Amino acid sequence: PTLFSKDPCPLCDEAKEQLEPLRHRFVLQQVDISLPQNAVWRQRYALDIPVFHLNGRFVMKHRVDLQLLDSLLRDEQGTGGQEDN
Template sequence: MFVLKTLCGPAALQLLRPFSTKTLPTLTLFTKSPCPLCDEAKEVLQPFKHRFVLQQVDISLPENKLWWDKYKWDIPVFHLNGQFAMKHRVDMVLLDKLLQDIEVKKA
């Protein structure tokens, strides 16, 4: 309990995530550097960050050539649990609905 009293807010949530009995969905961000739209998208995602694990895939790396060929003109692109969700900008209404659908299935 000392840890919880010492750490409040997001830091405490990050610490507790590995011990959670529920597995959070994975939101994959296909990005490259630099990507101002990706940076903006990550800021927009902040209110949702406790509801998913964010995984970033740099499509400019040689091992991600498949994703480069597919998304080089469309980043940021988001997949939720491996399924295409949206591209170019974060659609907060859509993301909330997709996350709710997953949360309801797990309940």
Template sequence: MVLSFLRTVQLARRTSSPLGRQLGSPSANKPVLTLFTKKPCPLCDEAKEVLEPHKKRFILQEVDITLPENSTWYDKYKYDIPVFHLNGKFLMKHRVDMQKFEDQLTKLELQNDGNQ
């Protein structure tokens, strides 16, 4: 799971995609919130709305689990979306738990501040 996340980050850095630019810029210290989703996903849309006020604090990466290259994620999460990972680690599924999200985001921000 972590290796897949690292490959995604490495690929993003090699491409000229918006994600690649974000990861290569000073915002690289921002935590990465990965949303595992598919179309349509009303719960995913609702979750993104809930997270909208906090979007300056993290980078949102969406992974469409229906794409062939994401079949592992499809097998794992097909009945559970939306699923969120924060910096490559499982965080929550089905609905946004704002308390859990805030706690983990703050923890990562404090770690990043301490490492600078």
């Protein structure tokens, strides 16, 4: 998963803590939307962080839905990470 965030972001910190039960199943990539090279993401998500993507697709924002993420991770493992676009 990818976390779109900035620093400081107390809601993002809280979201990362909520991910802990599943952290052994993925590597979390973080995108700091306040950096100049991430201006597109800042425009898109400035008022919505934390925002999560999985495999380049929007999954959730504002709060972590562990059941949804667990299900998506299981689906990904079942397909070997391959997706049809």
